[in-house]
Amino acid sequence: MYPDAVIVAGGSGQRFGRKKQFLHLLGIPVLKRAVSCFETHAKISRIVVVVPVEDIPEAEKMLADSPKELIITGGGRTRQDSVRNGLGLVSDGPAVLIHDGVRPFVRPELIDRVIQGLNGVDGCIPGIEVTDTIKEVRDRLVARTIPRGGIYQVQTPQSFVTETLLEEHGKASGSGTGRFTDDSSLLEAAGKRVRVVDGDPYNIKITFPEDIPMAEAILRCL
Numbered sequence: 001m002y003p004d005a006v007i008v009a010g011g012s013g014q015r016f017g018r019k020k021q022f023l024h025l026l027g028i029p030v031l032k033r034a035v036s037c038f039e040t041h042a043k044i045s046r047i048v049v050v051v052p053v054e055d056i057p058e059a060e061k062m063l064a065d066s067p068k069e070l071i072i073t074g075g076g077r078t079r080q081d082s083v084r085n086g087l088g089l090v091s092d093g094p095a096v097l098i099h100d101g102v103r104p105f106v107r108p109e110l111i112d113r114v115i116q117g118l119n120g121v122d123g124c125i126p127g128i129e130v131t132d133t134i135k136e137v138r139d140r141l142v143a144r145t146i147p148r149g150g151i152y153q154v155q156t157p158q159s160f161v162t163e164t165l166l167e168e169h170g171k172a173s174g175s176g177t178g179r180f181t182d183d184s185s186l187l188e189a190a191g192k193r194v195r196v197v198d199g200d201p202y203n204i205k206i207t208f209p210e211d212i213p214m215a216e217a218i219l220r221c222l
Helices: 030-039 053-062 079-087 108-116 162-175 183-189 211-221
Strands: 004-008 047-051 070-074 095-100 123-129 134-138 141-146 152-154 158-161 194-198
Touching (some): 004 030, 030 053, 053 070, 108 123, 158 183
Parallel strands (some): 004 095
Antiparallel strands (some): 123 152
């Protein structure tokens, strides 16, 4: 049974200044581009898209022509809440993928890697080994240089054993545990095994306004 994909696009755009998931890249919204990466992949079953509650009608209109079963639901106060809302709508298959809706350039090979990499572990995430020197800075002063060996920049989509991810989200919700920035952190905190596979340098996340021209340049190359 193929995994479902939960695409999380519940952000308010506070840092960016507007909801970046609805910005257009060469005429197509960022979110639609992200969703299409999973719509066209043969090993993805159902797609659940999480957006701000007030944007559900716009998302429904945008994604109305999806070739796969696609469900749109409202997000929560935090990313963790939004993921949990999406997980409540996935099928009972053994695996699920979680993806950021502002990463519009997921290539099929990356989806294949995180699905295959889940074998024998609780989660699988794509990462790129850091090559720059990394420093911890406090009040604009260098506190220390962090050895970069074994340091990875982590991306999505991330794949998980569905039952395990649901269980850990339930525990975190019930105990009010932290705000995890990604789902692999939730599993790490619970002592679960998470494998890292090769990420993709083109799989950028739209975070700041200056990312838009970079994203459009990538589009022209892919």
